[in-house]
Amino acid sequence: MSDISIAFNRFGLGARADDSPPADPKAWLTGQFDRFEARPAPIAAVPPRAQVAQGLADYLEEVRQERRLGQFGLGQRDQGQAQLARGPGGRRQAGMQPAMAGESMQGMQDNLAGLPDSARRFIRQTSRGNYVAMVQARTNAALTGPAPFLERMTHFWANHFAVSADKLTVIGLAGLLEFEAVRPHVLGKFSDMLLAVEQHPAMLLYLDQAQSIGPNSQASVIVARFGRQRRGLNENLGREILELHTLGVDGGYSQGDVTEFARALTGWTVSGLTRGPAARFMGASGNPGAFVFAERIHEPGARTLLGRTYAQQGEGQARAILSDLAADPRTARHLATKLARHFASDDPPPAMVERLTRAWQRSGGDLPTVYRAIVDSPEAWTPAPAKFRSPWEWSLAALRAVGSRQVEGQAAAGLLTQLGQPVWRPGSPAGYDDIAASWAGPDALMRRVEAAERIAARTGGMVDARQLGPRLLPGAIGDGTAQAIARAESPEQGLAMLLVAPEFLRR
Amino acid sequence: MFDRRTFLGGSAAAIALLAAPHVAVAQAAIDRRFVFIIQRGAADGLGTLAPTGDPRFAGLRGAFAEDFAGGARVGDFFTLHPNMASVAAMHGAREALFVHAVASPYRDRSHFDGQNILETGGVAAYALRDGWMNRLLGLLPGADARAMAVSATVPMVLRGSHEVASYAPSALPGASDDLLARVAGLYESDSELHGAWAQAMQTRTMAGDVSGNGGQNGAATGALAARLLSGPEGARVAVIETGGWDTHANQRGRLGLQLRGLDALVGALKTGLGPEWANTMVMVATEFGRTAAPNGTGGTDHGTASMAMLLGGAVAGGRVMADWPGLAQASLHEGRDLKPTLALDAVIAGAVAQHYRLDPARTGRELFPNNSALRAVDGLIRT
Numbered sequence: 077m078s079d080i081s082i083a084f085n086r087f088g089l090g091a092r093a094d095d096s097p098p099a100d101p102k103a104w105l106t107g108q109f110d111r112f113e114a115r116p117a118p119i120a121a122v123p124p125r126a127q128v129a130q131g132l133a134d135y136l137e138e139v140r141q142e143r144r145l146g147q148f149g150l151g152q153r154d155q156g157q158a159q160l161a162r163g164p165g166g167r168r169q170a171g172m173q174p175a176m177a178g179e180s181m182q183g184m185q186d187n188l189a190g191l192p193d194s195a196r197r198f199i200r201q202t203s204r205g206n207y208v209a210m211v212q213a214r215t216n217a218a219l220t221g222p223a224p225f226l227e228r229m230t231h232f233w234a235n236h237f238a239v240s241a242d243k244l245t246v247i248g249l250a251g252l253l254e255f256e257a258v259r260p261h262v263l264g265k266f267s268d269m270l271l272a273v274e275q276h277p278a279m280l281l282y283l284d285q286a287q288s289i290g291p292n293s294q295a296s297v298i299v300a301r302f303g304r305q306r307r308g309l310n311e312n313l314g315r316e317i318l319e320l321h322t323l324g325v326d327g328g329y330s331q332g333d334v335t336e337f338a339r340a341l342t343g344w345t346v347s348g349l350t351r352g353p354a355a356r357f358m359g360a361s362g363n364p365g366a367f368v369f370a371e372r373i374h375e376p377g378a379r380t381l382l383g384r385t386y387a388q389q390g391e392g393q394a395r396a397i398l399s400d401l402a403a404d405p406r407t408a409r410h411l412a413t414k415l416a417r418h419f420a421s422d423d424p425p426p427a428m429v430e431r432l433t434r435a436w437q438r439s440g441g442d443l444p445t446v447y448r449a450i451v452d453s454p455e456a457w458t459p460a461p462a463k464f465r466s467p468w469e470w471s472l473a474a475l476r477a478v479g480s481r482q483v484e485g486q487a488a489a490g491l492l493t494q495l496g497q498p499v500w501r502p503g504s505p506a507g508y509d510d511i512a513a514s515w516a517g518p519d520a521l522m523r524r525v526e527a528a529e530r531i532a533a534r535t536g537g538m539v540d541a542r543q544l545g546p547r548l549l550p551g552a553i554g555d556g557t558a559q560a561i562a563r564a565e566s567p568e569q570g571l572a573m574l575l576v577a578p579e580f581l582r583r
Numbered sequence: 584m585f586d587r588r589t590f591l592g593g594s595a596a597a598i599a600l601l602a603a604p605h606v607a608v609a610q611a612a613i614d615r616r617f618v619f620i621i622q623r624g625a626a627d628g629l630g631t632l633a634p635t636g637d638p639r640f641a642g643l644r645g646a647f648a649e650d651f652a653g654g655a656r657v658g659d660f661f662t663l664h665p666n667m668a669s670v671a672a673m674h675g676a677r678e679a680l681f682v683h684a685v686a687s688p689y690r691d692r693s694h695f696d697g698q699n700i701l702e703t704g705g706v707a708a709y710a711l712r713d714g715w716m717n718r719l720l721g722l723l724p725g726a727d728a729r730a731m732a733v734s735a736t737v738p739m740v741l742r743g744s745h746e747v748a749s750y751a752p753s754a755l756p757g758a759s760d761d762l763l764a765r766v767a768g769l770y771e772s773d774s775e776l777h778g779a780w781a782q783a784m785q786t787r788t789m790a791g792d793v794s795g796n797g798g799q800n801g802a803a804t805g806a807l808a809a810r811l812l813s814g815p816e817g818a819r820v821a822v823i824e825t826g827g828w829d830t831h832a833n834q835r836g837r838l839g840l841q842l843r844g845l846d847a848l849v850g851a852l853k854t855g856l857g858p859e860w861a862n863t864m865v866m867v868a869t870e871f872g873r874t875a876a877p878n879g880t881g882g883t884d885h886g887t888a889s890m891a892m893l894l895g896g897a898v899a900g901g902r903v904m905a906d907w908p909g910l911a912q913a914s915l916h917e918g919r920d921l922k923p924t925l926a927l928d929a930v931i932a933g934a935v936a937q938h939y940r941l942d943p944a945r946t947g948r949e950l951f952p953n954n955s956a957l958r959a960v961d962g963l964i965r966t
Contacts, residue, residue: 284832287880308879312831315692315885325693325708331917464775503826506695516775517737517749518783525766526758560769565761572762578773 077459078551085583086419086462087451088224090473091548093539105451108223109444114260118216122255128206128248129277129365133349135198140352142194195244203248207241210251211492211499212485218472220481226262229447231468232418233258234500236411237273237321238507239282241500249278249365250500266411266441267402274317274398275367277346283313283505286349290342290375295358309375314338316505322401324410329382336379340386340394343374408436414510415446420455421462422511428455461552461582464512467495469583470524474575477548478535495527496520521576528575532568541570545577552579612726615862615897615938616812618852619716619740619822620845622869623698624829627883628890629875629921630838631667632681632903636660639910643876647835657681661903666843669850673894677901680893680963682930684905686871686923688954692885694829697870702740704928704951715931715950716822717743722941722949723820731818733808741822748782748818750811801825801848808848809855823848828869832882849894861896864938864964868892868927874919875910886920891927893934899965904930929960937964 077085083101084091098104191199218227234254241250257276261269273279280286288310289296296308314337318329348364355361358370369391378387384400386393401407412432416424435449450456465473471491475483492499496515502508509515532539541561545553557577564570574580633651634640636659641648654662655671661681663671673679689700689708696708704715717740720728732741732749741747763784770776804823811818825845830837845867853860872889888908893900908914908922916922928951936946936959943959951957 284880284882287832289879291879307881310831310878310880310882311884319693325696331692504694512775513737513742516779517732518779519734519749519751521776521779522758522783525762529758529762556772557769560765564765569762569765573765573769576766577769578776581776 077461077549079457080550081552082457082459085473085549085552086456087228089218089228089469090224090476090583092476093479093544093547095547097550102451105225106448108225109263109447112223112226112263113221114262115255116217116221118213118220119255119259122210122213122251123206123248125249125252125256125277125365126363128203128252129346129348131198131202131206132245132248133351133364135194135202136349137351138194138198140350191244199244199247203244206248207251207500208485208489210255210485211489212483214251214254214499215472215475215483215485215488216481219475219483225447229443230254230259230262232415233262233269235502235507235510236414237269237279238502238505239278239500240503240505241498242503243282245281246278249276249281252276253278254500261443263444264442265402266407266436266443267399269443270321270402271395271398273321274313275344277365277367279313280344280346280367283316284310285313285341286345288313288338288342289373290339292377293342293375294372295354296373309335309338309342311335311338314341317398317401320506322407322410323404324406324413327404327406327410333381336381337394337397339375339377340379340381340397343370343372343391344394345370345373402441405433405437408433408441412436412446415450416453416455417510419450419462420453420458422513425455428453461579463583464516465581465583466508466510466515467492467497467520467524468499468508470581471495471527473548473580473583474528474531477544477575477580478531478539478571491527495523516581524581525572525576528572529568532571532575535568535571537567539571540567541574544571545574548574549579553577554579612724613940615727615819616856616859616864616895617820617935617938618808618812618863618865620848620865620867621698621701621738621740621822621824622828622845622867623824623826624694624869625697625871625873625885626828626841626869626889627830627834627838627873628683628685628869628888629872630830630834630883631664631842632657632683632890633662633664634660634683634907634910635662637907637910643910645877647877650835650839658903660907664839664842666839667846669846669853670892670894673849673853674901678894678896678898680898680900681903682891682893682905682925682927683903684888684908684921684923685891685925685927685930686888687927689871690887692871692887694870694885699739701868701870701927702738704931704954706951706953710953713743714738714740716740716820717745717747718949719935719946720745720747720820722946723939727819727939729816729818730820730822731811733804733811733821733823738822738824746778746782801844801846802851805848805851806855809852812856813859830873830882831878831884832880834877834882853895863895864897864934865894866891866931866934867894868931872921875915875921876919887916888921888923891930893930893963897938897964899963904960904963925960926954926957928954928957930963932957933960934963937961937966 079101080097083098083104087105221227237258239246239250239253241247253276257272258269261272289307291308311334315334318327318334319325323329345360345368347360347362347366347368351361358372360368360370362368371390374390378385379393381397386396388396412429413424415432416428420428431453432446432449435446439445489499497508545561557579561570561573564573630647635651651662653665657663657674670679687701688706689697699708702714703711705711720730730741730747732738732747734749734751737747737749767780770780808821808823812821827841849865852865856863868891869889872886873883874886878884906924908924912918914922932947932950933943936943947957947959
């Protein structure tokens, strides 16, 4: 690959036919820092958070009323947390997963069997529409934005802080996590992005934080006085922040640290989703979907985590812990490793990891500084293709290649589901893998070929792959591929072959 | 296909043999079926096969324990979740062997590390680069070693040097045959894509038009797997992934749905395999268990020991294998989890060795090379 091809494809999202080759590929990348738009038109057009959360609140209220009226039998009581029932077939632990079902958004409808009527109505009438609108916004921003390198970084961070739309309460909110908590900070400090993510309703709901209650909180004490069953601590978010978002699984924390963090996080919840007396008592009955610190469910007392004591009261306690975690050298190394893997190799080169770790630490997690260090790393400019494109990367590159500027959300969501990487639905808080072995399977290849044929057919023979190939992949197309394309029986077939050529599948 | 591990010393030899694929294989096939079902997300063993005879169970589990009032009894100590009717019937036919209080060597609580160890057969996460099922293929006669992942991509447990196929129903319209043939040419000299594409083409021919049904639920997945495991050229070894077991909140309803789906899957597998069920071993396992007591949100958190199942006509079933540790506070691992008293590695090594009539010690060394303490468990398979 030439440096220009590397800049377009490995760093960017694939060239468009009308992109002119930059004279200085590195300057072209860093120049995008000034061109990136945090809130471009497609994203500004999505349903606002208050509206999405109101829909969720209405549904939860319906569930509450039904339950109160005793219309629900055993097993239907938990639909507030219900997952889309899709039978076994999950690649990861959180349920609905892409590999087995091959379902389109159409097929998603069939997977609702087994859910209560109100949950089915909520998905069909409300949350799926929000989800599709947000997939459309994400895709169109990536197709047309002036800073593809930073669009890529946005997708990287959204996957790092993954939520999964297989949880009913998350379907409509998943995109907002990326638009509201990740995107505005993609050129900022990691610590700011971290805080914004952990206080976002999508994350608080996805990892069960919103309903975690301190066992010795005011609310628990009162509930116990009435002899009712106590709800209590949930350590899911605390654990995943340590394991996935910051230190990494080898970060040297203990089960005790996880539990202490979970105690510190109690009170971090989402307001306005439930309207019962409990929500009013907790002080969580305000604007739907807003972050709120509910003092009355917070576990009182100082916390000790990783050898440090946090005596703060209230919201500040978990904030202080997050701030220390963001500054921890183990976090720097964890993220440096993931970034090096994303740009240089499935096996991250140690020297590059070292360099990025140093840039991270010296700058206090200043992301543009870290991106510059990536661009300045020779390991990221190896001429041999470094990475196998994920289905998301491949879809964007293919759509950009054929000149698409706008796609329908339904079509984009269906395409990605069928290619095995449904948008914002990795099925796990670890997000999607970033290695070839996860994407280069026999069946996954077959699906790409099928999709390529469809995408090419839509161009109606107006695209000449022989001309287009060298523009998209300057200096990267081998003689064998060029010959095979030239011998295609039609322009459409030649274009489909370009889209699935080994040179196009990799970056 | 041929047995790489038997014949190959180095890469030069590999190239020579790849050029001459019709190497005679001395060992005769014994035509057995092996299906490994992964429960991703840490399935709750105590919520699947409950120790209802343990005096502490009902108190510890509270409302969760009520679900077992209608479940099938397994011996006088355990009760199966009532949503598992097919498995209960297998138990009645002595085709189900439950292994309880069992765990891999992993003792921390990360799904991802736990699954890596479950699948690679290592004792530490990311220490081995291939999966134990792939290494098993190297011990089998060629005809028994045709393996398939019933999913779009190949899970870690089946990844490695031995070629395997993957298949999941695709809702996309099929690509034209002419394009498929040309793509084969495009990938001819690409080492990564060449093999994968050959597998994709082979599977496509074999799988017929099942994509119309879609593997939308457990029963369809089981039926699909049975179909892929049938016929003279079909797979003999398969892995199926299931997700949704990470029940941190509101476990009763969710786990019930999960178990119903799993039960439908194995039921459809038995029906679909017909007479071949007699030669089949299905193994169901998860990366670790869940806390013995419910958490504050009606769920359970990451734990340690769980329960594994061996199902099939080949299995010496009708019982529970367990060295029951008890549920008293002092008996729990770190005061919170069911304590592991059986090694999952030893169960896997014993089961596959007996199923395929392999030497247990050699099988253990090959599948779990870093686990020097491993002693394969005997008596799991009918002889």
